[in-house]
Amino acid sequence: MKIETMLRDIIQSLFHKPVTELYPAQRQPTPQRLRGKLRWNPEKCTGCCLCVKDCPCSAIELITIDKDNKRFVMRYDAGRCTFCAQCVQNCRFNCLEMSSEDWELAAMDKALFTVTYGREEDVQSLLGCVAPTGDPAGE
Amino acid sequence: MSKEQFTIPIGPQHPALKEPGHFTLTVDGEVVTGASVRLGYAHRGIEKAVESRNWVQDLYLLERICGICSHIHATAYCLGVEKLAGVTAPPRAQAIRVLVAELERIHSHLLWLGVAAHQAGFDTLFMYSWRDRETVMEVLEQLTGNRVNYSANLLGGVKFDVDTRVLETILSGLDFLETRTHHYLDIVSGDRIFLQRTRGIGMMTSEQAERLGVTGPTARASGVRRDIRVDAPYAAYDRYPIQVVVETTGDLEARFIVRLKELLETYHLIRTLLDGLPEGDLKTRMPRRIAAGETISRVEAPRGELFYFIKSDGGDQPARIKVRTPTLSNMASVTQLAVGHQLADMPMLLTGIDPCFSCNDRLTTVQTSGESETWTWEKLRQYGIASYRERG
Ligand code: SF4
Ligand code: SF4
Secondary structure, three states, X not given: OEOOOOHHHHHHHHOOOOOOOOOOOOOOOOOOOOOOOEEEOHHHOOOOOHHHHHOOOOOEEEEEEEOOOOEXXXXXXXXXXXXXXXXXXXXXXXXXXXXXXXXXXXXXXXXXHEEEEOOHHHHHHHHHHOOOOOEOOOO | OXXXXXXXXXXXXXXXXXXXXXXXXXXXXXXXXEEEEEOOOOOOOHHHHHHHOOHHHHHHHHHOOOOOOHHHHHHHHHHHHHHHHOOOOOHHHHHHHHHHHXXXXXXXXXXXXXXXXXXXXXXXXXXXXXXXXXXXXXXXXXXXXXXXXXXXXXXXXXXXXXXXXXXXXXXXXXXXXHHHHHHHHHHHHHEHXXXXXXXXXXXXXXXXXXXXXXXXXXXXXXXXXXXXXXXXXXXXXXXXXXXXXXXXXXOHHHHHHHHHHHHHHHHHHXXXXXXXXXXXXXXXXXXXXXXXXXEEEEEEEOOEEXXXXXXXXXXXXXXXXXXXXXXXXXXXXXXXXXXXXXXXXXXXXXXXXXXXXXXXXXXXXXXXXOOOOOOOHHHHHHHHHHHHHHHO
């Protein structure tokens, strides 16, 4: 039977730099597969709504601007999203992806979580007739 | 001669408890003479909530039953639903499910080691084991993109593949963790001061273990050779068999040793698995509506047997899902074993089963007139709000 079984670990640690990461002063590179904020590309979207149907927390909404010309706008609420990537899996046209860079999403105002994605003129026309929520410029 | 007895309430809010639970201990001096437990403080109504979401959405809700063993919940659910639908996920997907489940076991057992060491007052072990746990968290993050709630499962397969980069991260992580686990095994079975808190404390014979219905490492530390991965292999465990780790002493020390030796077994399993990872697809097609029927699904979570009952009426939403987590099976042992121990041993005894309260709270008692009635969502919600207010 021994005592001080961890003394060696402690002494060794004296000669190592601390393992605690000094975030946010120092940032570690993010893993390639990190699932951050959702991004949507309107060009290929067919409006099938498969992504919306299986979202477990109703974080996305597809708004039809012009059905015949396949013009849609997507409203995404990062505050509701659980970052599960089910929507990305569901989309057969690869319109959706989750950014591995954009993950620092904390905000002081709930409205800032909502982002409206789409072609600029579509977003404008939508926001012209509907009360704007969140970041009106879209991304 | 009647002696005056003291009753000590612990919880629902208490520094020794990381989650809410209530224990009533009667003591005679420092010695516990009786114990009872009351659960249900973290009841979230998940079983009801799954009935109003579709099969895919439920996957993510059920994955959030537990923050530590999230993947195993999703796996139990996927395997059950796939069985009902008559679909089998491709072999590569099944192997990746096992891989993530085993990495999760590493993270869960190391987390437990730290918590248990902390309860014993051995904070150095707590800090170092958690530092090392970061290795497996990073591996999980490289593999799936998340540290917890990996969301690796899909109905009919998995989302993430193992590529060379991830493979290297896993293998180098395992090498480091293996050395550390041997070191920790030496500590928990050799440190004189630590052993005073664990050796001979909370003795449970295998007969007691059988009678109390305990599962997982708690049972295996009492000589009960039971592990769902071996007894009823699921996913890819038939291809990658494991050796069940059993200890016979049945005290807290044995529970430490079983979990650490299980880690060594897990490292071995992951290496074998990565060596012969089957090629092929990651997912297969799943119907949106699941054929009517009912099934059960059993898996070995880090804490013991996790049980799912799934019933479909042929629609795109489940008719009923019942979940039983290992903590519930193991809880009875805590109140039984408490009697005769020092009050100061109680936190360690409880930690010995690696309890997870919020996973476990499936039920809350409601007293009505005795006649059966069906409640709407809204009524259930209002009842819940009023009831929690009343309980304070
Ligand atoms: S990642 Fe999940 S929660 Fe977020 S929008 Fe997509 S489906 Fe919904
Ligand atoms: S699944 Fe893809 S194509 Fe269909 S609505 Fe969503 S983004 Fe558009």
